[in-house]
Amino acid sequence: KNEVEQSPQNLTAQEGEFITINCSYSVGISALHWLQQHPGGGIVSLFMLSSGKKKHGRLIATINIQEKHSSLHITASHPRDSAVYICAVRSKGGATNKLIFGTGTLLAVQP
Amino acid sequence: NAGVMQNPRHLVRRRGQEARLRCSPMKGHSHVYWYRQLPEEGLKFMVYLQKENIIDESGMPKERFSAEFPKEGPSILRIQQVVRGDSAAYFCASSPPSWQGYQPQHFGDGTRLSIL
Numbered sequence: 001k002n003e004v005e006q007s008p009q010n011l012t013a014q015e016g017e018f019i020t021i022n023c024s025y026s027v028g029i030s031a032l033h034w035l036q037q038h039p040g041g042g043i044v045s046l047f048m049l050s051s052g053k054k055k056h057g058r059l060i061a062t063i064n065i066q067e068k069h070s071s072l073h074i075t076a077s078h079p080r081d082s083a084v085y086i087c088a089v090r091s092k093g094g095a096t097n098k099l100i101f102g103t104g105t106l107l108a109v110q111p
Numbered sequence: 112n113a114g115v116m117q118n119p120r121h122l123v124r125r126r127g128q129e130a131r132l133r134c135s136p137m138k139g140h141s142h143v144y145w146y147r148q149l150p151e152e153g154l155k156f157m158v159y160l161q162k163e164n165i166i167d168e169s170g171m172p173k174e175r176f177s178a179e180f181p182k183e184g185p186s187i188l189r190i191q192q193v194v195r196g197d198s199a200a201y202f203c204a205s206s207p208p209s210w211q212g213y214q215p216q217h218f219g220d221g222t223r224l225s226i227l
Contacts, residue, residue, distance in 0.1 A: 031213055042220035043154075043202060086154065090213065096159055096167040097142065097206065097213065103153040 003027050006087050006102035013109050019074040021105045023087030026068065033099065034061050034072050035086040043086070046072070077109045113138065115205050116185075117219035124193050125227050132188040132222045136205030142166075143186040144216060145178055148200040160186060190224075198226045 004025045013019050023032070034046040047054050047061040049070065054061050058077075063070040074081055084106050088099040116135040124130050136143050145157040147170075156170040160180035171178065175193075180186040190197055200223050204216035 033215065035218070040223075043204075043218035045215045045217065048215040088154070096169075097216070098144065098156040098159050098167055098170070099146075099154075099216065100156070101146075101154040 002103070003100050004087055004089055004102040006085075006105050008105060009103065010106045011108070013077050013107070015078060015109055015111050017077050017109075019077050019081075019107065019109075021072045021085050021087075021107070023070045023072070023102055024068060025070075025087075025089050025100075027089065027100070028092040029065075029068075029089040030092045031090045032063055032070050033088040033090075034070075035088060037084045037086060037104070039083075046085075074107075079109045079111050082107055082109050115140075115203055115217050115219035117201075117203050117222050119222060120220065121223045121225070123225045123227060126194055127192050130190040130193050130197070130224055132190075132201050132203075132224070133185045134188070134203030134205075134219060135185040136203075137217050139207060140205035140217070141208045142206045143180050144204040144206075145186075145188050146202045146204065148202065148221075150199065154202065157188075193224075193226050195226050198224055200224075 007022045032049050036044045036046050049063045058075045060073040084104040086104045087102040118133050143160045146154045148154045158171050158178045159167040175191045177189045200221045202221045203219045206214045206216045
């Protein structure tokens with residue numbers, strides 16, 4: 001079983017819909033990241049969370065440390081939001097800053 | 112302020128050749144990370160380096176792979192005697208020094224390595 005699980009793996013939405021992507025993890029963490037990757041493209045860091053909620057434009061990320069769960073929400077989705085969204089965690093303790101990644105959620109927003 | 116720069120963007124090698132992938136971190140960043148993304152798979156950690164030191168190489172294959180981050184110049188990921196299974200996208204990320212506390216990692220655009 002992966003230490004970081006995302007759902008759904010694939011998501012198709014109509015433009016304007018509210019979208020939620022979920023991430024569950026099984027290790028103790030010091031931080032959780034949400035990343036965006038366009039096909040064939042680079043990786044952009046959207047959020048880094050250790051507690052609570054963050055908002056940037058139409059994107060909202062929440063984390064519940066007790067339940068080991070995070071969600072990424074996209075409000076008023078747009079075709080340009082189509083990308084792979086990746087959850088990654090930094091394990092608690094130790095000197096390493098390495099990230100453990102989920103397998104990603106492929107989002108397609110149709111006009 | 113330039114981001115993380117990786118080159119080349121695409122690299123084609125024949126089996127048995129060597130591949131060298133370069134990563135210049137963001138200005139002021141002293142930590143570098145290499146990740147590999149195999150086709151149809153998620154990203155996997157390979158190695159974490161600070162200037163002239165390897166901090167964590169727990170994700171590096173035991174043979175043929177090496178990484179360095181010299182005092183001057185970019186970080187290099189070196190793959191010797193490449194095989195078809197090395198075909199992947201290799202991403203570099205960087206972050207500021209530890210005294211700033213844990214900071215988000217900034218990713219480069221990756222190097223797509225294809226082995227013929």
